[in-house]
Amino acid sequence: MANNTRLELRTVHVTRYVTPLREGGSLPAISEADDGFLYALKFRGAGQGIKALIAELIGGEIARTLGLKVPELVFAEIDTAFGRTEPDEEIQDLLKKSVGLNLALHYLSGATTYDPAVTLLPATLASEIVWLDCLLTNVDRTARNTNMLMWKNELWLIDHGASLYFHHSWQNWQEQSVKPFMQVKDHVLLPQASELEKVNAAFRLILTPARIRAVVDLIPEEWLVSETGLETPAERRDIYFEFLHNRVQHSQIFVKEAIHARQALI
Template sequence: MELRTVNVTRYITPLREGGSLPALAEADDGFKYVVKFRGAGHGTKALISELIGGQVAQTLGFRIPELVFVNLDEAFGRSEGDEEIQDLLQNSKGLNLGLHFLSGAFTFDPVVTHVDPKLASQIVWMDAFLTNVDRTVRNTNMLIWHKELWLIDHGATLYFHHSWVNWEKYAVSPFLQIKDHVLLPYASRLDEVDVEFKKILTSEKIGEIVDLIPDEWLEWGDEGETPGDIKKIYLQFLIERINNSQIFVKEAQNARKALI
């Protein structure tokens, strides 16, 4: 399991969503990417969430835009006229993360587009597993592209790492925020999906995903904590969470019953 690395050649336009200031940019492979910058809001932790969330989604068979590591040269952005953007680019030198730009895609609307119970259950299960707080009616983070459903923006997953304490408690949390999931009303096959997905997300596969995290994104640990130590906690968190999946599955089922 590996990601390609591209170099930004042209900053096109900011995508002013929340405080993260992602941008549309062109790379040296000729493609356009939505770039998430390490110098924004939550720093490299948001990139780690995006990387792990995206790779878990891909492993489980969902359609997601290709993820790539995006290298930003130290000199890039010095001529940018907007001071806020210039500071962002200057603070983001090195490896960032990009998602292939889906030109012509439009936002998923649950009123317009029907999602069958199996697919809805699969997405709800994954988001409960990853503790994704950002797949709501207000912000679905799903697109329709070529008449197919694509998942985007997993930067709000794994919120436990923003405090980096008591990860064991968060690993077995029921994830109460699942009640706000846009697809929860249709997720009637969670038990079936739980059995299937636990066979796919083995400890070995989770380990391969965690190993993708660049060491330079892991320089925020406590004193004496190495990148290897931090990766080990991510691995343990995800394995513990999947081993106790009945906790978040039951919570999702109870929340769904309250809705219907």
């Protein structure tokens, strides 16, 4: 990455709701934007709301900073007129709740879900992804739901919305920032992750405070408004930064837990 660590995301305007990605109106959908591209759109009006969008944004851009492949993330504007002609009432309700700034990933047409029984990843790549998910406390990369795609013979990471679960309560975040990630025992790539110490040394050098700050600075201020009024947007942004910075500084704790969990498997 260049010395200038400032990051920017494009903003698109959603023009067409195409189809849900899974059953249920509260889940992501394939949508078209005014740039002519299709996106996997994550709605602010869905179950976990804006916090899932923040986790998706931070997780995706931290992964990209570390050199892992993630579809382009964009801010996606939905205006009040969008969805009025949608015949499905549940979807129409979701679109109404999602007016404003949402988040979307470039849709990888023709991609297939990663299947560990079909594709064995190199140990270093597997270790990089396990390390990332330990950093982010991402509970959603299991054999049941890998949240990885194969596209053009390369592995792409998607769906980081279940990361950073500390922000659903904001309690004891300092303590949580240095805890091991116990759920790593269920990580789909843990058996292949034999290079965790090597990856830890490399990734600690990449994730400097400036680079972490650049990712956190991408969060729109409107997404950081506290429901309780206890923290200002600037204070919440600083908590995300400190949480990630602390985890990098104490990464040996979660690496040790991951190595221990792997040894119990093999």
